Amino acid sequence: MLYIFDLGNVIIDIDFNRVLGVWSDYSRVPLATLQQNFTMDEPFHQHERGEISDEAFAQQLCAQMSLPLSFEQFSAGWQAVFVGIRHEVIDIMQRLRAAGHRVVVLSNTNRLHTTLWPEQYPQVRAAADAIYLSQEMGLRKPDAAIYQRVLEAENVSAAEAVFFDDNAANVEGARQVGIDAILVKDKTTVPDYFAANA
Known part of the structure; x- marks a missing residue:
């Protein structure tokens, strides 16, 4: 088989709330606001299919969520998804x-x-x-x-x-x-x- x-x-x-928590700490945008605004829409899907770069994805998501993050800060949060x-x-x-x-x-x-x-x-x-x-x-x-x-x-x-x-x-x-x-x-x-x- x-x-x-x-x-x-x-x-x-995995836990996406951990991602949003790191982004909230960096950006000072309230966690509840990020939880409300975070969606796995077409840019998310394109990123998973390898159609857009990490940098382009970060840029689109930050713009969509009004998140003032550097790519390094975005990445640190994105990597926090893994729990164990x-x-x-x-x-x-x-x-x-x-x-x-x-x-x-x-x-x-x-x-x-x-x-x-x-x-x-x-x-x-x-x-x-x-x-x-x-x-x-x-x-x-x-x-x-x-x-x-x-x-x-x-x-x-x-x-x-x-x-x-x-x-x-x-x-x-x-x-x-x-x-x-x-x-x-x-x-x-x-x-x-x-x-x-x-």
Whole structure:
């Protein structure tokens, strides 16, 4: 089988409130205002597909949110999203590989984040056979094409794949192409799935 794991809130806990907190400290814009104004709209999607640079994304988002930040300050906040690794998921990934299954990561991410998390959490790369990143593929979940690209690269059919993601739209996108997809609601979802399907 091919087991596909999302990164954020599946393997690594993330929290965008931490990002906004750092930006608020730098800019003196109240956190509540930033929480109200922060949206993952088209520039966010373009950044994840690698269509715009980190600098262009920072510029657009700061203008949109009236944030007077330097690129360095923006980056410091953007990198604060990562909370910590879910060791129980890393253990499961390693057990799956030891049992002869193929284990990959499929993440909507961006260059700014990939300058940090691979070094900060080397366990992820060590536990995966391959890592598929939206900004390198020019595609992002829940587009059907990104799942099909992974299936083709791994040379498996949709029926031979299981996908874990914390975003309902991404789960539905995977199901649309025939992949068995599991919505990760909290830290117990992945361990509970494998306990039930042992």
